[in-house]
Amino acid sequence: MPKIRFYPDNREVEVEKGENLLRAAMLAGVHVNASCGGSGTCGKCRVVVEEGDVEKQPTAKLSDDAIAKGYTLACTTKVLGDAEVRIPVESQMGDGRAALEREHRSVTHGSVLTSKDLSELFGEFELEPATRRLYVEMTAPNLEDNLSDLERLKRELTRVHGIVDFAVDLDCLKEMAVKLREADWKVTATLVEGRDGECPRLIRLDSGDHSATHYGLAVDIGTTSVYAEIIDLNTRESLGRVSDYNSQVSCGEDIISRIVYSLKKDGLTRLQGLVTDTINGLIKRLLEKTGVSKDDIVNMVAAGNTTMVHLFYGINPRYIREEPYIPTVNFAPTVEASNLGIDIAKGARVYCIPGRASYVGGDITSGLLASGVYKTDKVTLYIDVGTNGEMALGNSEWLLSCACSAGPAFEGGSVKYGMRAVKGAIETVRINPVTYEPMILTIGQTKAKGVCGSGLIDALAELFLTGIINEKGKFNIETGHPRIRENNGQGEYVLVWAEDSAVKEDIVITEADIDNLIRTKGAIYAGITTLLDSMGMPVEAIEQVLIAGGFGRYLELDQAITIGLLPEFPEEIVKYVGNGSLMGAHLVLLSQTARESAKDIAKKMTYLELSTNPSFMDNYVSALFLPHTNRDAFPGVMERVKERSGV
Amino acid sequence: MPKIRFYPDNREVEVEKGENLLRAAMLAGVHVNASCGGSGTCGKCRVVVEEGDVEKQPTAKLSDDAIAKGYTLACTTKVLGDAEVRIPVESQMGDGRAALEREHRSVTHGSVLTSKDLSELFGEFELEPATRRLYVEMTAPNLEDNLSDLERLKRELTRVHGIVDFAVDLDCLKEMAVKLREADWKVTATLVEGRDGECPRLIRLDSGDHSATHYGLAVDIGTTSVYAEIIDLNTRESLGRVSDYNSQVSCGEDIISRIVYSLKKDGLTRLQGLVTDTINGLIKRLLEKTGVSKDDIVNMVAAGNTTMVHLFYGINPRYIREEPYIPTVNFAPTVEASNLGIDIAKGARVYCIPGRASYVGGDITSGLLASGVYKTDKVTLYIDVGTNGEMALGNSEWLLSCACSAGPAFEGGSVKYGMRAVKGAIETVRINPVTYEPMILTIGQTKAKGVCGSGLIDALAELFLTGIINEKGKFNIETGHPRIRENNGQGEYVLVWAEDSAVKEDIVITEADIDNLIRTKGAIYAGITTLLDSMGMPVEAIEQVLIAGGFGRYLELDQAITIGLLPEFPEEIVKYVGNGSLMGAHLVLLSQTARESAKDIAKKMTYLELSTNPSFMDNYVSALFLPHTNRDAFPGVMERVKERSGV
Ligand code: FES
Ligand code: FES
Structure with missing residues (x-):
């Protein structure tokens, strides 16, 4: 190089x-x-x-x-x-x-779970998807051999593929007679395997041989963002991945406000429609991108937090937010995609990876599966730095989980110029400690539209290190620098002047934004310490840290430590898993064994309710400082602050 | 008396x-x-x-x-x-x-299968319906005992009722949280047992204890008429029975014309809607009649011929009428009542008794089950004198079946003043051989509106015995009697003068009606002889004759023999089973074992295709006379004719 x-x-x-x-x-x-x-x-x-x-x-x-x-x-x-x-x-x-x-300080590439790491993990599971596409050629009936169409198909599937018995979707029967004859008795039967008490079912019949085009859709339904990926179920490959904001954002930024919205008249129906629209939009883009036909996408596996799964299924989520925080289901049933309005193959199924509790959902189960936590010996901390701040501590023997309601700040929500990590988002920020001039880089190196999660963490760390804000997040306005100013009685820092921005406004970080970011990082830190407390373990007991979340991959460890989002973990134990939730969905699409493992994880995990946990509240309040009220816990950061002050 | x-x-x-x-x-x-x-x-x-x-x-x-x-x-x-x-x-x-x-000559009551006979038959099956209504009381959740609602319900169903695992309908989950809490955790869970590869499923949740109100709906979907009955699944009792014309009649009187109609644009949808409307109309009447709540009718079992089942399910029936006459399914899957538009409890299921072939359907299987043919030693002839003239010959060892497309004449179709056996229908006719004056009785003894099946058979027999018509069904107009007249070149007999009828028209039997009736009886007779021929058996080998069909109970044996509808069976071997199809549905509602027996019957039965059978065509042509071209086969009838002629 x-x-x-x-x-x-x-x-x-x-x-x-x-x-x-x-x-x-x-x-x-x-x-x-x-x-x-x-x-x-x-x-x-x-x-x-x-x-x-x-x-x-x-x-x-x-x-x-x-x-x-x-x-x-x-x-x-x-x-x-x-x-x-x-x-x-x-x-x-x-x-x-x-x-x-x-x-x-940028991410060391070696510490990210690469696609090679994943393929090793994925390779452990035999390729055994829930759906099968089986091609058969039948002889036409006659007066002597006059089995019904379905019995004829069954006979052939038994003979050629050893499928002894299966149930049938009514929709699949409706035009079966015409389809078989138009196809000259050469068809591909798509069956979904029975698990969880379901029997194998014939869900689709297609003219001719479609066994080579067998696709699944992996979806991560986040509170803020939704990711979707088309998986080739014959080759295990991902053919493409896209993402978008969850349209439900218009009805509230976090889980609680979504639940409140769902209680309004037609609120639940509207929320369900919005997430369905989002997913269908992603599907459309994926189809264009990959050239796959929607009729060949015969299964979908989704991972999402418990509220997202309830809203996606149209299940009333009301009691998730009322003590004692009980969801209707953790193990949601397999349903027909068409019942949820998902626009993939007619007859396709949707399965959601099971969760553990109202605030530790299938997204965490999925991530623990994808990142191998459920089978490692190492005591591992798995954190999803998403809206809900879900995390788990444990290994193959035990798992303790919690959620700290981080809020959407790191996903660009509740922040004036916050945005998702897409083109035009400021993803890296450095501030010169003498001149206070910034050095910013946007995704795609276009004019800036706003700031995404990693940019916000950078900005917060830099504002703190340069002394532009103090440990409480308040501005030192006296510098007299034009970028550091007061607006309506509130301090703010100008990252990009209007003339240089894509939005023709000054892009700023306000004191209110900083408050939100501090609350978010404080909640996550408090979650980690509360998990450790309840196991009676010190931070040093953690042997591996896995950071997941839509922007997990761009999170810079020392910036995260600087603001007190994470304890001072040694760099070598930290790995970034990217979107663990989506990866788990990918795995479950490929393997019924992986699906069983996900169930085992959800069953095994212990859940710690933080909202009523007094120790969590104490930990949270202590964490509402930069980096923390207990400076002794952050010797490295204090050293760096001292260096800067010495300039 | x-x-x-x-x-x-x-x-x-x-x-x-x-x-x-x-x-x-x-x-x-x-x-x-x-x-x-x-x-x-x-x-x-x-x-x-x-x-x-x-x-x-x-x-x-x-x-x-x-x-x-x-x-x-x-x-x-x-x-x-x-x-x-x-x-x-x-x-x-x-x-x-x-x-x-x-x-x-009226029906000897002893020869009808009475409700006592049936209860003996029904009693043989243990009460074991596909649905169960289980009452449970749960403790409310708290922060320590924080299972999801579904897991809590599952735990209690396991503890109290030994239900280890079950799947759940999505609809049942949607409001489960609210329902459980409003019910103060005291609910009735309705589960449907899994057979045919289906697993037990929770289909419904109701507040409070509903275990005592557990009802099923038995339905006989005939081409011409539909019968429905509410069954108490705790006591085996029928709470009420109603019937109506199948509204599909407006789209064609027989199976073939229905199939032709189904091929028109939206034809299938319309036919499905019409039979659904008919059934829903019957349900409404039953609810009013019995005071049962529709929410307590949690299962429906239907029996119908293969075309009726296809149309009811919305399955394209096109190839049923094209050689080699292949249906899409004989064993139709269990579906949700709401998917078919049937207005009973939300979550309720519909099961159709399986059939054997395109023209021997679940109605025959059902009748063979209900009348015990599948387990008797006696060689039995089972005939459904309905539109399709389905019949079976056999016993517990073997069963041979066929359908002779009798046409709707005996159900009041294709006959000018034909009608169903309801109030105002002429059900009995005698004609004075000297005066040619009739003696008629209507159902309900109200003014006549038309003539039902038994009245038509009576009329045909009487017109023949009195010599008003000859053995070819042609009128002897020369009598000069005012009731025997010509109208548009066609002979007719006036049963009721306009002034005495409810319809203010002369109620007549025309030569065209008589042609239809002769074709109908000829087809049935030919079916019987063809079945016997193919087994190489004489009529005398038949040890038991069971006559089913909506009006089976009113059919007078010697009148039926007089017109050559049936061979000269000794009266003591003939029994009337009434609506065998409906009774079988009743049985299957009560017992999963009966359901399995029905499956076995459908699997075991051999099917003889008559439409391409040359022996059947010969037998049919020979039977287009009164009583038959072969007078030697009807010595009793010939004796009677001779007596009358001697007057
Ligand atoms: S950063 Fe290079 S021109 Fe602006
Ligand atoms: S039959 Fe008695 S009044 Fe007519």
Whole structure:
């Protein structure tokens, strides 16, 4: 990989060929002003390539004179080979000493569960999906061999595929006679295997041989976001993945407000319709993207928290929010996709991975399955940094779980310019501790539209480390810096000026946003400590930390520790599982054994109700500081704060 | 029982107390003119009670003078004790010798399968319905005992009723949380047992204890008529029975025309809707009649021919009518009543008794079950004298079945004044061989609206015996009698003059009607002989004859033999099972063992396709005469004809 050396800081970093210089500087821990998210429009990220192999883009933001002197925009300049780059004073606005005195802090790729890790895990389960697509050729009936159509099909399925008996969907019978004859008695029968007391059922009949096109849909139904993935059930492969906000967000950002909404007249029906619309929208995009026919998607496995599953099924969730917090079901039945309005193959089924309790749902079961927690010896902390802050502690022997109602802040909810991690979202933020100028990168390096979870954690950590906010999250307005200002009696920091943003407004982080973020991180931290307390274990007992959640993969560990979201875990024990919930759904689509394992996990897990737990309340209040009221628990962070203050 | 002696015929008969004198005369085989069906409006049935205990009604049809002389209307005069009755010449219109020289021919009650016979049969099966209603009281959840609602219910059903596991209907989950709490955790769970690969399922939850109100609906879906009955599944009792025309009649009278209709645009949907409407109409009447709540009718068992089951389920019946006559299913799956639009308890199931082939359906299986054919040693002929003329020959060892497409004539279809056996239908007809005056009785003894099956068979037999029609069914118009006339070149006989009928028209039997009736009886006779032929058996090998069908109970054996509908069976081997199809449905509602027996019958039965059977065609053509081309097969009938001709 090419090596890039930055002057005057004299720091070097290795990057992929094709990476741009702004991101290289970010990885090297070198500050370069960058206001437009790396979209090449603010003209602030000027650097001089003194030596080496780079590919520059023409730009109107630089004068001919400057270009002649070797100036280029860092964000639009691609690395082709080794290079030496000088950051001029105007782009750095501070001296060398003020450069961020930190090692490269972005996610180490080795610590993420890669698709290779997963395929090892997935490979352990035999390919044994709940659905089967079986091709048969029958002889046409005559006066002597005059079995009914269904009996004829049954005879052939027994003879060729050993299927002894099965039930049939009424819808499948309605046009069976015509279908068999139009297909000249050559058809593919799609059967769903019986588990949980269900018998095998014929759910679909198709003309000709469709055994090679056998797909499933894995869905993660989050409170804020929904992810969907088409899985080839013959090859185990994911053919494509898409995501979107859960449209229910318009009826309330968190679980509690959704439940309240469901109690209104037609509220439940509306919420069900909204999530169905969201999923159908994702399906449509997936079909376009993959070229798969919807008639070949014959099974869907969903993972979601308990409230999401209730709302998806149209089950009244009312008592989930009233003490003692009882759901109607943890083990929801398999139902027909059409009964839920899901637009995949007629006859297709929907199964939801079982949960443990009202606030520890199938998404956690699914993640524990996908990440192998249910069979490891290591004491593992599994956290889903989603709206509900669900987590589990344990290993193959025992599992203790809880949910801390983190709120949607890290998913972009309840934050003024919060947004999901999609194109245009600020995902990385650095603030120069002297000049208070930010260095921001957006997803897709387009003009910024808002800030996603990792950007918010970054912003909070940077505002704290630079002393722009104090340990209570309040602004030090006296700096007199134009980016640090008061608005309607509330402090705020301008990440992107209106002229450089895609929304033509200043993109800011407000004191209210910071309050929300602190409450969110405090709840998660308190959840972790309460789980440990109730097992009588110290933080050090944790041998493995698995971080899941839609943005889990982009969460930077030291930033998360800086704000006190996580204890000071050694980097080497932390792994990112990405969307564990979706991965578990993928696994269950592939394997009935995995499905049984998910059931076992849900049955085995102990649930700790935090909302009535006094120890949790104490832990929570203590965690409403940056990084924490107990500074002794965060020696590394305090060290870093001291360094910065010494500037 | 009171004895009534009629003069001048000097014939005596025993009748029930409360019976009227017209019916007593009919039973005695004494002719009394009766034109208004016994409704007391024609004034023709004048008799003189010479001695004895009767209750007369006031009437304007008799002069004071006549009343003073002891005249009364036979049809409105009730028998209270023994009596001697003289029939005046004007009511008899013929001399004593002309009285019907026949023994009392109405159905011997001993030969009908009585409810006592049935309860013996029904008693053999343990009471073991597919549905169970189980009452449980649970403790409310708390933070320690925080199972989900469904798991809590499951725990209690296991503890109290030993139900280890069951699946759940989605609809049942939707409001479960609210229902349990409103019921203070005291509920009745309705479960349906799993057979045919289905597992037990929770289909319904009701507040409080409903275990005592557990009802099922037995339905016979005939091509022409539909019968429904509410059964108490705790006591085995029938609480009420009602019937109506199948509304599908408006789309065609027989199976073939229904199938043709189903191929039209929306035809199938319409046919399904019509039979559903018919059944729902019957349910409504039953609910009113019995006071049962529809929410307590948790199961329905239907028996019908194969086409009726296809149409009821909305299954395309197209290939039933095309050689080689293949249905989609003989063993139709259990479905939710709501999926078929049947308005009983939410969650209730519908099961259809399995059939054998396109033209031997679940109605025959059901009848063979109900009448015990499947376990008797006697070689039995079971005939359903319905639209499709289905029949079976056999015993516990073997069963051979066929269908002869009798047509709807005996159910009142394809006959000008044909109607179902309901109030106002002429059910008995005698014709004086000298005067050609009829003696008719209607159901309910109201003015006649038309003629039902037994009345049509009577009319055909009487017209033949009196020589009004010849053996080909053609009229001898030369009699010059006003009742025997030509209309548009077609002979007809006036049963009731317009002034005496409820429809204000002459009620007639036309030559076209007679053709239809002869074709119908010929088809049935040919079916019987073809079954015998194919077993190489003579008529005498039949040890038991069971006659089923909506009007089976009113069919008079010697009239049926007179027209050649049945061979000359000895009276003692013939039994009437009434609606065997409905009775089988009743049995299957009560017992899962009976349900298994029905399956065994359907599997065991051999099916003979008549439509392509050359022997059947020969037998049919030979049977298109009165009584038959082969007069030697009907020595008794020929004797009777000779007697009459000798008058
Ligand atoms: S032009 Fe490069 S960051 Fe704006
Ligand atoms: S009045 Fe008695 S039959 Fe008409």
